[in-house]
Amino acid sequence: MExxxxxxxxxxxxxxxxxxxxxxxxxxxxxxxxxxxxxxDPDKPRPIDQSYFTTDKExxxxxxxxxxxxxxxxxxxxxxxxxxxxxxxxxxxxxxxKRMIAENLGTLYTLQQQYHVPFLYEGAxxxxxxxxxxxxxxxDNDLLNAVEGICNGSxxxxxxxxxxxxxxxxxxxxxxxxxxxxxxxxxxxxxxFDPKFKICILLLHAxxxxxxxxxVFNFGxxxxxxxxxxxxxxxxxxIKLIAKCRRQNGHVVTYVLPHLITGHHLxxxxxxxxxxxxVESSFSENQFFVGKGAGGTATGSAVLSDISALTYNYHYExxxxxxxxxxxxxxxxxxxxxxxxxxxxxxxxxxFYTISEKYESPDNHYxxxxxxxxxxxxxxWLQNKGVNLLVLE
Amino acid sequence: MExxxxxxxxxxxxxxxxxxxxxxxxxxxxxxxxxxxxxxDPDKPRPIDQSYFTTDKExxxxxxxxxxxxxxxxxxxxxxxxxxxxxxxxxxxxxxxKRMIAENLGTLYTLQQQYHVPFLYEGAxxxxxxxxxxxxxxxDNDLLNAVEGICNGSxxxxxxxxxxxxxxxxxxxxxxxxxxxxxxxxxxxxxxFDPKFKICILLLHAxxxxxxxxxVFNFGxxxxxxxxxxxxxxxxxxIKLIAKCRRQNGHVVTYVLPHLITGHHLxxxxxxxxxxxxVESSFSENQFFVGKGAGGTATGSAVLSDISALTYNYHYExxxxxxxxxxxxxxxxxxxxxxxxxxxxxxxxxxFYTISEKYESPDNHYxxxxxxxxxxxxxxWLQNKGVNLLVLE
Numbered sequence: 001m002e003x004x005x006x007x008x009x010x011x012x013x014x015x016x017x018x019x020x021x022x023x024x025x026x027x028x029x030x031x032x033x034x035x036x037x038x039x040x041d042p043d044k045p046r047p048i049d050q051s052y053f054t055t056d057k058e059x060x061x062x063x064x065x066x067x068x069x070x071x072x073x074x075x076x077x078x079x080x081x082x083x084x085x086x087x088x089x090x091x092x093x094x095x096x097x098k099r100m101i102a103e104n105l106g107t108l109y110t111l112q113q114q115y116h117v118p119f120l121y122e123g124a125x126x127x128x129x130x131x132x133x134x135x136x137x138x139x140d141n142d143l144l145n146a147v148e149g150i151c152n153g154s155x156x157x158x159x160x161x162x163x164x165x166x167x168x169x170x171x172x173x174x175x176x177x178x179x180x181x182x183x184x185x186x187x188x189x190x191x192x193f194d195p196k197f198k199i200c201i202l203l204l205h206a207x208x209x210x211x212x213x214x215x216v217f218n219f220g221x222x223x224x225x226x227x228x229x230x231x232x233x234x235x236x237x238x239i240k241l242i243a244k245c246r247r248q249n250g251h252v253v254t255y256v257l258p259h260l261i262t263g264h265h266l267x268x269x270x271x272x273x274x275x276x277x278x279v280e281s282s283f284s285e286n287q288f289f290v291g292k293g294a295g296g297t298a299t300g301s302a303v304l305s306d307i308s309a310l311t312y313n314y315h316y317e318x319x320x321x322x323x324x325x326x327x328x329x330x331x332x333x334x335x336x337x338x339x340x341x342x343x344x345x346x347x348x349x350x351x352f353y354t355i356s357e358k359y360e361s362p363d364n365h366y367x368x369x370x371x372x373x374x375x376x377x378x379x380x381w382l383q384n385k386g387v388n389l390l391v392l393e
Numbered sequence: 394m395e396x397x398x399x400x401x402x403x404x405x406x407x408x409x410x411x412x413x414x415x416x417x418x419x420x421x422x423x424x425x426x427x428x429x430x431x432x433x434d435p436d437k438p439r440p441i442d443q444s445y446f447t448t449d450k451e452x453x454x455x456x457x458x459x460x461x462x463x464x465x466x467x468x469x470x471x472x473x474x475x476x477x478x479x480x481x482x483x484x485x486x487x488x489x490x491k492r493m494i495a496e497n498l499g500t501l502y503t504l505q506q507q508y509h510v511p512f513l514y515e516g517a518x519x520x521x522x523x524x525x526x527x528x529x530x531x532x533d534n535d536l537l538n539a540v541e542g543i544c545n546g547s548x549x550x551x552x553x554x555x556x557x558x559x560x561x562x563x564x565x566x567x568x569x570x571x572x573x574x575x576x577x578x579x580x581x582x583x584x585x586f587d588p589k590f591k592i593c594i595l596l597l598h599a600x601x602x603x604x605x606x607x608x609v610f611n612f613g614x615x616x617x618x619x620x621x622x623x624x625x626x627x628x629x630x631x632i633k634l635i636a637k638c639r640r641q642n643g644h645v646v647t648y649v650l651p652h653l654i655t656g657h658h659l660x661x662x663x664x665x666x667x668x669x670x671x672v673e674s675s676f677s678e679n680q681f682f683v684g685k686g687a688g689g690t691a692t693g694s695a696v697l698s699d700i701s702a703l704t705y706n707y708h709y710e711x712x713x714x715x716x717x718x719x720x721x722x723x724x725x726x727x728x729x730x731x732x733x734x735x736x737x738x739x740x741x742x743x744x745f746y747t748i749s750e751k752y753e754s755p756d757n758h759y760x761x762x763x764x765x766x767x768x769x770x771x772x773x774w775l776q777n778k779g780v781n782l783l784v785l786e
Contacts, residue, residue: 027536029718127677128678129680130680134523137523266662283416283691284520284684284694286684288681288684289680290683291679291681292679301674301676302677305532314530
């Protein structure tokens, strides 16, 4: 078994970058060393020696001795620029930037084919769960039906605290931020964008389908109020933000929506910052993966696994694309939802296909009914903070 | 992406062989076809065309057009002979024979190195859970602490029926046999040999440690009686047969023992014929994998995944062996156990390190205490059908 010594050039030294530094230092058996770390702010105090750092990206991108570029920055446009340039320069790349990857999957796939360099991003999807690797390596021959689950650690932490410790939403959010699971601007998490980026990436590895994140409907937990929480509690249920892609009538349906979960369900046991992914196939039926979905070392460890895989010349095969039976995305399906609103006229009930329950009180109204996902995606009334939905299954 | 067309020669056409035939027929995107199936009994009626079958193993082993030998027979010695011969003949091999593999890991590893041919056996460990692939591919750089869980579908089915449906042991066993999860001779399952073979294989891929199954202590669920079941129920617990390997004081501890599980525990939700494996590492902490652990198509699907991996030239790297920091096995640890017996003198309480609880009634006695695993392994009194143990954690 031959192992290369790998020189790393790292972009970014925030939570994940420092997590990577930590796991790299504690790990035997991987021949990789950090050569340079490119950062934005040279004056910020850093926990490691100053000689590692540069503010000039060319110190990494144009250094022929650097084999692998590790991209861990927050700026999506700059991240894409770094990754694309590195691939064009023939360097292998590891990244954990889910948004950048989800928004540029087509281009990033083409660049890998064109320049014959690997681009790995296990850390971008569910941190410590090796889900991309599994979809790539294991399910290529299975008749996959669905990939779904909890893939945002900070909203799951918030929902766990609400349902298990009776915290209110704002306190739970603050705790998640203090623990480093949620960003200072939590919009991407609590509005369900972050899990959408992840499910768009998983969709490609599961079904060979390229989509733009804009095509996929996401609705998070930021509209959740006490009435909804009580609605779930009265039904001995819990609420989970679920990202899903599922084969249906020759197409694939993809969305991120809050679900009311009642009864025995594997996902209801996934707590706090953990993520859980269910993979359903025709033959082996359900597979279930649980692991830490947030935190620097969990993601750092996934990034390090990608670096390690590069020492064995691993690359994604994107077998589902090559199999040429990729499924097209559809939003033309009916969902059973609970829709809560403040007053009559605030939502357009004519958008529903059928309504089976209707509840009215001075402060809260709700209906239960079937609605088309495409209608839901386009519903302006859903943007109103006084309106919330839960998928019922 | 290049894909080879693979010609398969299959040994055995029982439950797994037929499952493989079924999944192979339903799967697009894998270029493999069955050329020959070697069976023992030519007169047994077969569900597919007679021209597939032969009783002469040389029709497969000496046919240069056959690339991959798939070994799925029950006879351990014959299975080893087939696999070893095939590897020496330069053929890739896929097998699901856990006992044969566990008992011959050293030789099988050496043959792979010597003849540079891959030997894959994901179907031998937890059927549909890609645990070997994950330990191989993903955890090579992590500081692994433990791999443990439920890896015998039939005993888990029996225990689930006992605890969830109040069936008695014999009825539950009969149901498991009727559903095809348990063999006609269920000894290997209910006495914990089958999960021991699996954990011995996982031990190599997790920690790089070669052991003979005889060195590892296994005690199954065949001594379980109503008193034990009530003991667990009274503590709001359940009983699970757990196979475990865990790093401890620079060594690795490995065993298969029934555990009393109380409180919230991921493994307590793994029901029926499902298997569940917890992987604990220093960085990403717990990973949890759940999937079907028994049944022809679950195993057939794992076997097919191995075949598919061969079309991409996949082979196990056995990285932990190459890292040369493999851990030695030890049985020198203390376990906290519940030990139930019928009458004084039936067990040797002097073998205990400490005893913290003692219960006596006309029909049943039990003690709770700490005992050394090596002492337990050598205890002749444990062979008595009237004696049972549960590990308490």
